[in-house]
Amino acid sequence: MKSSRIPGFYKKTIEERKELIHSMYPFTEEELATLSAEAPLAQDIADNMIENVVGTFQLPLGLGLNFLINGKEYIIPMAIEEASVVASASHIAKIVRDAGGFTAESTDRVMIGQIQVVGCPDFQQAKTAVLENKDALIKAANEAFPSIVRRGGGAEDLDVRILNEEADSAFGKMLIVHLYVNTVDAMGANLINTMAESIAPLVEKITSGKVYLRILSNLADRSLARARCVIPPHLLKTGDFSGEEVRDGVIHAYEFAASDPYRAVTHNKGIMNGVDPVVIATGNDWRAVEAGAHAYAVKDGQYTSMTTWWKDEQGNLVGELELPMSVGTVGGATRVHPLAKMALKLLDVSSAKELAEVIVTVGLAQNLGALKALATDGIQKGHMTLHSRSVAIAAGATGEMIDIIAKELIKINEIRVGKAKELVEKYKR
Numbered sequence: 423m424k425s426s427r428i429p430g431f432y433k434k435t436i437e438e439r440k441e442l443i444h445s446m447y448p449f450t451e452e453e454l455a456t457l458s459a460e461a462p463l464a465q466d467i468a469d470n471m472i473e474n475v476v477g478t479f480q481l482p483l484g485l486g487l488n489f490l491i492n493g494k495e496y497i498i499p500m501a502i503e504e505a506s507v508v509a510s511a512s513h514i515a516k517i518v519r520d521a522g523g524f525t526a527e528s529t530d531r532v533m534i535g536q537i538q539v540v541g542c543p544d545f546q547q548a549k550t551a552v553l554e555n556k557d558a559l560i561k562a563a564n565e566a567f568p569s570i571v572r573r574g575g576g577a578e579d580l581d582v583r584i585l586n587e588e589a590d591s592a593f594g595k596m597l598i599v600h601l602y603v604n605t606v607d608a609m610g611a612n613l614i615n616t617m618a619e620s621i622a623p624l625v626e627k628i629t630s631g632k633v634y635l636r637i638l639s640n641l642a643d644r645s646l647a648r649a650r651c652v653i654p655p656h657l658l659k660t661g662d663f664s665g666e667e668v669r670d671g672v673i674h675a676y677e678f679a680a681s682d683p684y685r686a687v688t689h690n691k692g693i694m695n696g697v698d699p700v701v702i703a704t705g706n707d708w709r710a711v712e713a714g715a716h717a718y719a720v721k722d723g724q725y726t727s728m729t730t731w732w733k734d735e736q737g738n739l740v741g742e743l744e745l746p747m748s749v750g751t752v753g754g755a756t757r758v759h760p761l762a763k764m765a766l767k768l769l770d771v772s773s774a775k776e777l778a779e780v781i782v783t784v785g786l787a788q789n790l791g792a793l794k795a796l797a798t799d800g801i802q803k804g805h806m807t808l809h810s811r812s813v814a815i816a817a818g819a820t821g822e823m824i825d826i827i828a829k830e831l832i833k834i835n836e837i838r839v840g841k842a843k844e845l846v847e848k849y850k851r
């Protein structure tokens with residue numbers, strides 16, 4: 423059985439890391455070649471994915487290690503441009519595995535399709551009529567996409583809302599039909615849009631109104647994933663800071679984010695530092711996940727922290743994160759981009775539900791990584807040390823010079839491009 427606990431992985435060369443991964447997974451030579459390819463995404467595939475292609479854009483792909491989720495080992499592919507994120511996720515996963523690992527769960531994977539109807543002669547009557555025809559509409563939606571029904575999913579329920587009912591509303595009344603669709607292992611946008619478009623004429627007939635929009639909602643609040651960790655304080659001890667101090671610092675940091683949208687946005691950006699790289703690496707739609715996550719972070723009209731941190735009766739630090747997670751293990755680019763296929767194999771998830779649980783766990787770990795650093799040494803120490811190589815490259819360092827300049831920047835504690843440029847010039851002389 424593979425273990426994601428690989429101490430000092432980061433100290434190995436890229437080739438050594440790949441060999442190690444090769445020894446743990448039954449990858450074919452062709453799949454391994456994808457990791458080493460100069461351009462893993464061939465231009466002809468890229469040209470068929472989007473429009474006006476002139477090239478491909480690459481990001482570093484790193485592995486988040488040490489993750490134990492629901493008792494299972496996970497090696498987590500993360501595609502991201504920002505230094506210290508992969509290190510931080512692995513760092514927290516190492517601590518949490520010593521506390522027994524993360525637990526994660528998710529709801530059924532139900533996505534929402536919206537149909538907008540305007541100009542109904544009587545909106546209440548139209549609402550009643552749609553509800554009376556619920557079964558016929560669900561049947562028609564499923565007839566428009568029978569394959570998803572054969573896969574165990576399909577349209578399951580339907581609801582109706584009337585917007586702008588108040589006399590002083592700035593906008594006109596509209597009837598919104600919500601079609602609830604189990605998308606099984608797909609994110610489901612295309613199948614939901616097909617269903618919504620196909621039942622629109624029937625909705626018009628039933629409501630005597632005019633349908634305009636027929637599209638899924640990215641507020642996927644019926645497709646939620648949740649992660650949790652419970653950490654005894656002794657595992658949080660950092661330098662001169664006691665575990666209790668770190669725990670309390672993390673809780674204060676959470677309370678700041680929970681009380682102030684200016685802080686919540688940054689706090690949540692730190693969570694998405696963990697979420698997005700896995701969403702991207704697996705070929706999923708990160709705009710959809712981002713939009714859903716931030717909308718779900720609005721509670722009682724206020725934008726707030728996505729995570730919750732508190733102290734339990736035993737004095738443990740407890741953290742939870744729940745997010746809408748509209749991701750798939752099929753569809754979109756997941757089976758088109760060669761690295762996305764590799765990423766899904768590395769993750770070894772058997773369903774979109776499991777993938778969603780892993781992603782939300784990485785978000786929780788990432789949040790704790792940032793809060794732990796912020797509540798102790800500050801973010802610059804760990805982050806800027808790892809960022810120093812990018813600074814050296816930005817200043818024009820190449821080859822062996824990168825390491826030398828980066829180390830010098832850390833030594834003199836001046837990790838900035840201007841200083842790095844001076845050092846590069848000096849080195850070249």
Ligand SMILES: CC(C)(COP(=O)([O-])OP(=O)([O-])OC[C@H]1O[C@@H](n2cnc3c(N)ncnc32)[C@H](O)[C@@H]1OP(=O)([O-])[O-])[C@@H](O)C(=O)NCCC(=O)NCCSC(=O)C[C@@](C)(O)CC(=O)[O-]
Nearest residue numbers: 429430432506507509510512513688689692791792795804
């Ligand atoms: C950077 C660390 C992890 C060092 O932390 P450390 O205590 O020096 O780590 P360590 O040496 O004790 O190592 C522990 C484990 O961390 C991992 N690790 C350790 N170093 C590496 C490395 N070089 N490469 C890969 N993995 C690494 C690795 O798994 C290692 O285990 P080992 O393999 O040794 O058994 C820590 O300082 C940290 O987590 N800092 C926070 C970094 C962070 O949050 N970055 C995000 C960017 S800042 C931002 O955008 C978000 C923010 C901050 O604004 C959000 C907010 O405000 O809330």
Ligand SMILES: NC(=O)C1=CN([C@@H]2O[C@H](COP(=O)(O)OP(=O)(O)OC[C@H]3O[C@@H](n4cnc5c(N)ncnc54)[C@H](OP(=O)(O)O)[C@@H]3O)[C@@H](O)[C@H]2O)C=CC1
Nearest residue numbers: 569570605606607608609610611612613707710752753754
């Ligand atoms: N607002 C938004 O977020 C929007 C997003 N998009 C884009 O839509 C794409 C995602 O849509 P999606 O419908 O998921 O993608 P696809 O249409 O690419 O793939 C989904 C299809 O995969 C097939 N499939 C095979 N195995 C399974 C399985 N186990 N479970 C479910 N389906 C399976 C099904 O078709 P079959 O049964 O016929 O084989 C299903 O319809 C993304 O690229 C996204 O960027 C598009 C519009 C709007």
